[in-house]
Amino acid sequence: MSPLGCSGLPSAIGILIVAPLLTQTALSRPWLICISLVWNSRDERSQNAEKLTSLIEYLWRNGGPKSSVHLIHSIWANFQASTSNIIFGHKWRHLKGERDLWERYGGVDISLDPCTFGQANTLSFNSLLHKLNKYVPRGSTVVDLYSGAGVIGLSVAASRKCRSMKCVEINKQSKMSFETSASRLPANLGCTITWHNTDASVEPVHWLEGSSVVIVDPPRKGSASVNVQTGEEVAVKLMFGLVEPIVIDVAAFIAQENVKTKHP
Known part of the structure; x- marks a missing residue:
């Protein structure tokens, strides 16, 4: 079972396409996760937006900084209305947590977000x-x-x-x-x-x-x-x-x- 558990998890079947993860493994707070929710709609005002909000609040409540186990660095949403095999759409929204996830590569601090390759x-x-x-x-x-x-x-x-x-x-x-x-x-x-x-x-x-x-x-x-x-x-x-x-x-x-x- 996931550390976040599954009790009370909002249903997002048919709407949530995929949830890629980035992890912060260095600097001040190791092993925090940046979650990207790829949502099958044009933007946050589209139909079923309330399910996206419920899912985000659930994840943040159970894995955010005020939860018993702090696992989540930040949560982003990507809106992909296409039915093709292209995973990401062009619209991104930063919804919870800090914007920049920092890693130390080759002696320099590198800022990562879900739009970039980690x-x-x-x-x-x-x-x-x-x-x-x-x-x-x-x-x-x-x-x-x-x-x-x-x-x-x-x-x-x-x-x-x-x-x-x-x-x-x-x-x-x-x-x-x-x-x-x-x-x-x-x-x-x-x-x-x-x-x-x-x-x-x-x-x-x-x-x-x-x-x-x-x-x-x-x-x-x-x-x-x-x-x-x-x-x-x-x-x-x-x-x-x-x-x-x-x-x-x-x-x-x-x-x-x-x-x-x-x-x-």
């Missing part, structure tokens, strides 16, 4: 970032393709004292988390950090110009999906391709991509 295994990912950062020469000009909320890019920028970091991501919902995370970086970092909302696969060569290091992190497709061809002399390092779920054998991937690993 890591299932934070220890493995932090270990990977520690190794990855060593391959980036200090003072580099870096572009991070498929950056999401900028987890890798911000970690590299902070640890390697980069001159510039461009984070390129197609999901516009990631921008707020990126900006919130970037605001916690040291003011004297000396790195120009920007986030660009575009599809990196359309004109990848454009983002390579002036960059000494390229980090390629396309979800599910692998780095082979990025056509990196240019007549100019551009120093390119394809760091790794991160494929969900996050169970990564870095050595096997590097061998597969024929990338030589030498510390700077």
